Amino acid sequence: MENSTPLLGAIADDYTGATDLANTLVSGGMKTNLIVGFGEDSRVYDHSEMQNVDAVIIALKTRSVSAADAIEQSLRALAWLKKLNCRHFFFKYCSTFDSTPAGNIGPVCDAMLDYLDEKMTVVAPAFPDNARTVYQGNLFVGESLLNESSMKNHPLTPMTDSNVLRLMRGQTTRDVALVSHEVVSRGVEVTSEKLDALEAQGVSYAVMDSINNDDAANVGLASSGRRLLTGSSSAALGLPKLYTREGLLPEANLASELPEVEGDSVVLSGSCSLATNQQVENWLKSRPGIKVDPLELSADFGGVIRRVLEWAKPRLSAQPVLIYATSSPEAVKESQAQLGVHEAGDLVERALAAIAIELRDAGVRKFIVAGGETSGFVVKSLQISALRVGPMIDPGVPWTASIDQPAIALALKSGNFGAPDFFEKALEMIK
Numbered sequence: 077m078e079n080s081t082p083l084l085g086a087i088a089d090d091y092t093g094a095t096d097l098a099n100t101l102v103s104g105g106m107k108t109n110l111i112v113g114f115g116e117d118s119r120v121y122d123h124s125e126m127q128n129v130d131a132v133i134i135a136l137k138t139r140s141v142s143a144a145d146a147i148e149q150s151l152r153a154l155a156w157l158k159k160l161n162c163r164h165f166f167f168k169y170c171s172t173f174d175s176t177p178a179g180n181i182g183p184v185c186d187a188m189l190d191y192l193d194e195k196m197t198v199v200a201p202a203f204p205d206n207a208r209t210v211y212q213g214n215l216f217v218g219e220s221l222l223n224e225s226s227m228k229n230h231p232l233t234p235m236t237d238s239n240v241l242r243l244m245r246g247q248t249t250r251d252v253a254l255v256s257h258e259v260v261s262r263g264v265e266v267t268s269e270k271l272d273a274l275e276a277q278g279v280s281y282a283v284m285d286s287i288n289n290d291d292a293a294n295v296g297l298a299s300s301g302r303r304l305l306t307g308s309s310s311a312a313l314g315l316p317k318l319y320t321r322e323g324l325l326p327e328a329n330l331a332s333e334l335p336e337v338e339g340d341s342v343v344l345s346g347s348c349s350l351a352t353n354q355q356v357e358n359w360l361k362s363r364p365g366i367k368v369d370p371l372e373l374s375a376d377f378g379g380v381i382r383r384v385l386e387w388a389k390p391r392l393s394a395q396p397v398l399i400y401a402t403s404s405p406e407a408v409k410e411s412q413a414q415l416g417v418h419e420a421g422d423l424v425e426r427a428l429a430a431i432a433i434e435l436r437d438a439g440v441r442k443f444i445v446a447g448g449e450t451s452g453f454v455v456k457s458l459q460i461s462a463l464r465v466g467p468m469i470d471p472g473v474p475w476t477a478s479i480d481q482p483a484i485a486l487a488l489k490s491g492n493f494g495a496p497d498f499f500e501k502a503l504e505m506i507k
């Protein structure tokens with residue numbers, strides 16, 4: 077059975093959060109589309125392209141922007157999703173409740189509740205699989221309270237309070253209350269009754285204790301009567317169960333199946349993270365690769381691109397190649413000292429994006445891209461705006477296929493993700 081309209085419409089406040097939520101839904105058997113770059117260009121997203129999937133996630137980049145900007149972008153996305161007639165809506169934020177001191181999560185939740193004409197929603201940041209748990213309203217990272225974890229020093233969103241109720245009260249004037257572990261652990265019915273009681277008392281935000289995946293799943297199952305859920309990807313764990321139980325989702329849904337993509341493969345790496353350095357090193361032991369250097373780009377941008385393409389194109393039909401700017405921390409410092417941090421990064425991003433376009437035009441249809449920013453640039457330059465989410469390669473990194481034509485398979489890896497043989501493993505999966 078296919079749903080003609082998605083059951084769930086979600087908004088994530090950053091790209092990796094959106095991917096994380098997509099993985100949870102796909103693992104639960106929900107076919108999921110991911111919209112990237114919503115509102116960044118003039119492309120009009122066509123609702124008809126989002127039919128016959130179970131969930132649509134819009135990846136925004138609102139975590140560190142002002143509350144007014146976050147509301148504006150989130151409501152635009154919500155309005156678009158609402159037209160799809162989704163049963164439930166989901167606002168995905170970080171499991172460490174990352175928000176600016178001015179507070180983004182509360183204002184966006186207020187605006188979404190109002191837009192949907194709903195009175196209450198759950199606030200469920202716990203992500204037990206990643207050791208982020210909530211107990212008595214306090215957020216833990218492993219054994220530490222959030223404000224004693226490394227999150228206290230985060231450059232953009234330092235978290236100096238661990239109490240989700242207090243954090244939320246700092247960001248909204250509406251009533252916030254706790255649904256304690258004692259309630260959540262007693263199951264869906266008890267939790268659901270508690271939520272109803274709180275709503276009757278005028279509470280808008282129910283902060284959910286959750287220390288394991290059973291608790292997290294109860295949150296989704298107990299919220300089935302409300303249209304909006306908010307929290308980490310784990311807060312969505314109960315939704316596939318709910319939809320299956322209601323007969324809206326087949327038991328064995330081949331959710332991670334991607335349309336077949338024919339064409340050559342390439343790995344583009346603009347990440348200099350430790351994990352990527354290891355992955356590049358591992359690749360070069362037995363496979364071909366060519367380096368793109370920011371200093372050389374600065375001297376002769378067009379010449380470097382030509383040289384790389386002349387090297388890569390004849391090899392591609394025989395085997396995948398790696399094109400990389402990945403360097404050691406010392407080498408990165410050196411190029412940054414000579415060119416400036418921004419200029420060095422910009423040259424590499426523009427070069428890899430230009431190379432991606434040329435390779436696509438030459439028949440490459442499978443791109444593995446390393447680096448969060450780099451991925452953003454490559455996706456944008458290939459004019460890809462929506463992806464179908466497929467099977468997981470390593471935790472947090474799925475294969476995806478573009479909904480835009482020509483169909484392109486993409487594995488977008490943030491810097492520190494993936495095992496040393498990530499590139500090889502990814503290619504093996506889509507042979």
Ligand code: ADP
Pocket residue numbers: 346347348349352369370401402403407408411412420421422423424425446447448449450451489490491492
């Ligand atoms: P990650 O996910 O590992 O943080 P990103 O792609 O987000 O990777 O960021 C890496 C940044 O480093 C990009 O802006 C990229 O252009 C830049 N970069 C890549 N190689 C070099 C290099 N050799 N010297 C300086 N900057 C580089």
